[in-house]
Amino acid sequence: MFKAIKNLGPATLVAAAFVGPGTVTVCAAAGITFGYGLLWALLVSVVMTILLQEMAVRIGIVTQKDLAQLLHDHTKNSILKIGITGLILAAIVVGNAAYEAGNMNGAVLGLQAIFGDEFAGFYPIVVGGTAFSLLFFGNIQQLSRILIGLVLLMSLSFVTTALLTGPSLLQLAKGFFLPKVNSENLFTIIALVGTTVVPYNLFLHASLAKERWKDSSGLAAAKTDTIVAIGLGGLVSMAIVVSAAAIPSTQLNSVIDVASGLEPLYGSAAKYLIGLGLFGAGITSAVTAPLAAAYVANSCFNWNVATSHWKFKAVWMLVMGVGVLSLGSSFKPIAVIQFAQIANGLLLPILVGTLIWVSTSNTILGNHKNSWSQNTAYLLIFVFSLALSIKTFIKLLGW
Secondary structure, three states, X not given: OHHHHHOOOOHHHHHHHHOOHHHHHHHHHHHHHHOOOOHHHHHHHHHHHHHXXXXXXXXXXXXXXXXXXXXXXXXXXXXHHHHHHHHHHHHHHHHHHHHHHHHHHHHHHHHHHHHOXXXXXXXXXXXXXXXXXXXXXXXXXXXXXXXXXXXXXXXXXXXXXXXXXXXXXXXXXXXXXXXXXXXXXXXXHHHXXXXXXXHHHHHHHHHHHHHHOOOHHHHHHHHHHHHHHHHHHHHHHHHHHHHHHOOOOOOOOOHHHHXXXXXXXXXXXXXXXXXXXXXXXXXXXXXHHHHHHHHHXXXXXXXXXXXXXXXXXXXXXXXXXXXXXXXXXXXXXXXXXXXXXXXXXXXXXXXXXXXXXXXXXXXXXXXHOOOHHHHHHHHHHHHHHHHHHHHHHHHHHOO
16 A cells, blocks of 8 residues: 555545545535535445546547547547537536636635734735636646645545544445435535546546556556546545534535634644635636646647647636636625536536446457456446536525
């Protein structure tokens, strides 16, 4: 295990991406409102993420192509190609625009926790300006390490705090293995799935993996990398739920309320730690989401342009612009963050179905196409994600 952790690769970025402000918000809300009752949904989401990311990575390594590029090249029917391209653009570019709103609002909330409301009018400028500068000037690696380090510090705090709360093993077991779905918890379940199985991570992971491993000899290492990193990220999400379940409240009015869950460990300094973690998670994701959207658009439209090209920049500027505009909207930050996660959950069946189609193709993957057992697992994931989406639409329509 320690050797696997030491040699972690691209999957660590995927894990860091879904443990962001949206995850903290949704998992905290789940813990405060339903206690341990939705841990099963997180467990299912983590298993789904591992299976789907493994499939995306396998496709990327074997074909040495981006997912969007692969779908574009192997779809011969022009009408079908337009349809699939449109669905991908909707799921990634449009979906990331909603996700970006949550990222930036999370970063603003972090600044509010650290510096208070006195300078609240400047926080959107700081967040938007920082994210824009990082992408425009391209020097993000060193700062990203610092920001991810802040997120990891917050994550370690949640795991430690979860242990300090002394959760009942019996209640934990019930939360993990006795699933319940009803009208009260449906949206939260969808949000938990959406905050863990992040659509753009499938495309991003495949692209990173094909750069790390140039042929199928790297498949085993990539699989181990995925299981360990995503598993650790899932553990952090579960720890947030357990920590929040101990908070003496029945509603999450602000993500900063989660700071009370860290008080047994950090006392009055808890809100500053939450603030640093949220700012780090928000800025890191605010850079990653529009960048991933630009890569997808680059492949879908077959531009094949450099990251410095105006077309590439136009896409990430558009996505980031939506996030910046949301900072001045009348929506509460907590609502924007949760909406972004729900949107991801609703878009998931589209991507799952598309990946299954690619990974069952003998022409594309040859001997590395899905096995019978893998197809069974992926079909169950598709049915599960589709059922949740349908139930959500029914509830939204009031039927």
